[in-house]
Amino acid sequence: MKTLNLLNYAQDGWYQAPGGLAEVQSAVTGEVIATTGSQGLDFKAMLDHARTVGGPALRAMTFHERAWMLKDLANAIMARKEELYALNYQTGATRTDGWIDIEGGAGTLYSFSSKGRRELPNQRVLIDGNMEPLSKGGTFVGQHVWTSLQGVAVHINAFNFPVWGMLEKLAPTFLAGVPAIVKPASSTGYLAEQCVRIMLEADVLPKGALQLVMGGVGDLMDHLTCQDVVSFTGSAATAMKLQSHPVIARESVRFIAERDSLNASILGPDAGPGTPEFDLFVKEVAREMTVKAGQKCTAIRRAMAPAEHIDAVQEALSARLAKVKIGDPREEGVTMGALASRSQLEAVRSAVEELSKSARIVSGDPAASPVQGNGAFIEPILLRSDDPWGSDAVHDVEAFGPVSTIMPYRDLADAVALANRGMGSLALSLFTFDPKVAEEFVLGAGAFHGRMMILDRTSAKESTGHGSPLPVLVHGGPGRAGGGEEMGGVRGVTHYMQRTALQGSPALLSGIVKQWLPGAPKPEGDVHPFRKRISELEVGYTLKTASRTVTLEDVEHFAHFTGDTFYAHMDEEAAKASPIFEGRVAHGYLILSFAAGLFVEPAPGPVLANTGLENLRFMTPLYPGDSMRVELTVKSKSVRDEEKGEVRWAVYIFNQKDEVVATYDLLTMNRP
Numbered sequence: 001m002k003t004l005n006l007l008n009y010a011q012d013g014w015y016q017a018p019g020g021l022a023e024v025q026s027a028v029t030g031e032v033i034a035t036t037g038s039q040g041l042d043f044k045a046m047l048d049h050a051r052t053v054g055g056p057a058l059r060a061m062t063f064h065e066r067a068w069m070l071k072d073l074a075n076a077i078m079a080r081k082e083e084l085y086a087l088n089y090q091t092g093a094t095r096t097d098g099w100i101d102i103e104g105g106a107g108t109l110y111s112f113s114s115k116g117r118r119e120l121p122n123q124r125v126l127i128d129g130n131m132e133p134l135s136k137g138g139t140f141v142g143q144h145v146w147t148s149l150q151g152v153a154v155h156i157n158a159f160n161f162p163v164w165g166m167l168e169k170l171a172p173t174f175l176a177g178v179p180a181i182v183k184p185a186s187s188t189g190y191l192a193e194q195c196v197r198i199m200l201e202a203d204v205l206p207k208g209a210l211q212l213v214m215g216g217v218g219d220l221m222d223h224l225t226c227q228d229v230v231s232f233t234g235s236a237a238t239a240m241k242l243q244s245h246p247v248i249a250r251e252s253v254r255f256i257a258e259r260d261s262l263n264a265s266i267l268g269p270d271a272g273p274g275t276p277e278f279d280l281f282v283k284e285v286a287r288e289m290t291v292k293a294g295q296k297c298t299a300i301r302r303a304m305a306p307a308e309h310i311d312a313v314q315e316a317l318s319a320r321l322a323k324v325k326i327g328d329p330r331e332e333g334v335t336m337g338a339l340a341s342r343s344q345l346e347a348v349r350s351a352v353e354e355l356s357k358s359a360r361i362v363s364g365d366p367a368a369s370p371v372q373g374n375g376a377f378i379e380p381i382l383l384r385s386d387d388p389w390g391s392d393a394v395h396d397v398e399a400f401g402p403v404s405t406i407m408p409y410r411d412l413a414d415a416v417a418l419a420n421r422g423m424g425s426l427a428l429s430l431f432t433f434d435p436k437v438a439e440e441f442v443l444g445a446g447a448f449h450g451r452m453m454i455l456d457r458t459s460a461k462e463s464t465g466h467g468s469p470l471p472v473l474v475h476g477g478p479g480r481a482g483g484g485e486e487m488g489g490v491r492g493v494t495h496y497m498q499r500t501a502l503q504g505s506p507a508l509l510s511g512i513v514k515q516w517l518p519g520a521p522k523p524e525g526d527v528h529p530f531r532k533r534i535s536e537l538e539v540g541y542t543l544k545t546a547s548r549t550v551t552l553e554d555v556e557h558f559a560h561f562t563g564d565t566f567y568a569h570m571d572e573e574a575a576k577a578s579p580i581f582e583g584r585v586a587h588g589y590l591i592l593s594f595a596a597g598l599f600v601e602p603a604p605g606p607v608l609a610n611t612g613l614e615n616l617r618f619m620t621p622l623y624p625g626d627s628m629r630v631e632l633t634v635k636s637k638s639v640r641d642e643e644k645g646e647v648r649w650a651v652y653i654f655n656q657k658d659e660v661v662a663t664y665d666l667l668t669m670n671r672p
């Protein structure tokens with residue numbers, strides 16, 4: 001392979017550093033495969049470019065427009081994924097490892113794209129929670145909102161997942177409307193650089209949205225402000241160094257960190273040899289040790305089992321590990337490739353040495369070279385610590401490779417305490433079929449772990465595994481794991497936005513959030529709202545219906561027609577005896593049906609279907625003889641594509657005294 005000349009991408013142009021280049025070696029052969037360097041980059045100018053060009057362009061787009069952009073990026077990556085797989089082997093990764101990185105990365109973009117279109121409005125402001133009434137008369141209210149930060153997201157990424165690690169940060173960043181400067185790890189940055197090329201060549205990103213630093217970050221940190229976010233993945237030492245930068249403290253720059261994590265996996269006390277959970281545990285620990293040669297921030301480093309089963313665990317695990325085929329990841333049948341670099345190999349060997357001072361190696365030889373040549377290959381190493389409370393290293397030293405330590409626990413409380421001794425982790429797994437064990441573990445250990453997978457025979461087949469962070473779930477953990485949070489669906493988007501508590505009149509606030517809020521004006525018109533397309537409907541537009549009386553015959557008829565003869569509708573004495581009713585009441589479902597009868601406009605038109613009700617509350621009983629009327633208000637609207645969109649209607653049902661009988665959101669699918 002000819003040596004790649006890796007370039008930076010700054011201010012919308014490729015930039016070659018004139019000197020200070022570092023060589024990057026293949027993890028498999030040790031040959032130099034690339035040169036990389038960022039000397040001469042003007043970091044302040046890059047930040048300014050992102051702030052003045054990229055940010056405004058992204059913020060001018062709505063969440064949905066940004067979500068479509070993510071989908072286009074994912075499509076571009078998938079269309080050219082083989083270019084990435086070709087480079088992936090050089091990092092020591094097998095095709096399966098590469099799938100997690102490359103297609104897992106694209107999948108994360110797809111997932112955020114879909115979430116963005118489903119869960120975020122086709123607007124630029126995001127509502128957070130419900131309106132808070134702040135005054136008796138309802139003229140002064142509060143509403144939390146999120147708006148895009150006006151700075152730059154600086155992403156400093158780890159070497160282990162050059163594609164996924166970049167995309168899992170870019171997806172929520174772009175969806176939030178924030179430009180990014182990405183700095184991949186030097187040892188595998190060639191894969192990230194190629195992925196950036198693919199994204200840029202797709203020509204869907206606005207100018208200034210994405211820049212790339214292929215080397216040191218120079219004085220970049222000196223120019224950060226409160227509108228910027230640093231999102232870091234890597235070692236605790238680097239995280240601490242960056243986080244203690246005076247500008248980070250002075251400007252309150254947001255700092256999200258994913259760092260070392262001594263993740264634990266626990267065999268439940270009920271899951272002895274012969275149970276499905278025992279087999280699942282052994283399989284998962286072995287898998288986590290060897291996938292990506294154990295270079296996963298979520299990999300299982302500590303495997304805990306009841307003392308009476310630890311020998312059986314050791315035996316079963318060693319047998320599995322003996323079957324691992326180590327070699328050039330391109331070769332057929334190879335199940336574990338190399339570590340990402342020779343220096344990583346040395347780091348893993350020295351961590352194993354540290355661990356073996358208080359734990360013994362029971363499988364694998366760290367000094368062995370399982371593959372001839374200069375590749376960074378190592379055997380999977382299983383250690384055993386019979387006195388886990390007497391060894392600090394097994395809880396503190398992360399060997400970032402195919403290395404794990406098994407250890408016994410006495411009882412569940414001991415297992416919880418050992419798991420928590422990692423002082424904060426990204427992922428924990430528990431193998432149990434006993435709901436009590438699961439509950440006790442979550443209550444005892446939840447606070448120390450960002451994600452917990454509780455696996456049993458019923459969920460194993462469809463499980464996504466201990467080590468897989470998912471775009472829809474939070475990735476991050478307290479303490480040693482960095483204290484940060486990434487992804488987690490829309491939560492991850494808000495990491496790049498500012499929450500502001502707005503106060504003012506319902507009318508003013510409605511105009512800002514593009515959603516009708518209680519107390520805001522309800523303009524009426526001559527045209528029934530069901531006759532208007534989404535584009536013609538204005539937020540707040542209201543239909544006030546005529547009223548109808550609900551009779552005892554109506555209640556009787558409904559009860560016998562539907563079979564709902566609940567006493568409160570049918571038995572005057574029993575209803576009176578209840579603490580809630582003064583006598584027989586109309587069915588809630590009858591009220592809803594009559595409401596629809598009052599507000600629908602029956603002819604075919606722009607409303608295509610009723611897609612559901614949300615937040616339904618019955619507030620005042622409606623007695624036979626009472627009357628009801630409805631106010632139907634356009635609460636919000638969103639166009640999905642050329643054929644359809646969704647209208648959310650605020651529905652209020654009143655009785656003859658103008659008391660609210662029921663309220664709900666009605667969702668309809670409409671023509672745009």
Ligand code: NDP
Pocket residue numbers: 156157158159160183184185186187215216217233234235236237238239241242258259260261296297347398399400
């Ligand atoms: P580092 O912390 O050295 O590197 C992580 C990233 O930070 C890289 O992009 C690196 O760039 C960059 N970096 C390093 N120093 C600076 C600096 N002064 N200013 C700005 N950026 C900097 O970690 P490694 O990748 O070398 O991995 C070391 C260990 O970290 C692993 O053995 C493992 O224990 C842990 N790790 C944890 C992960 C997790 O998700 N929890 C993931 C990966 C690693 P460059 O490569 O150019 O130096």
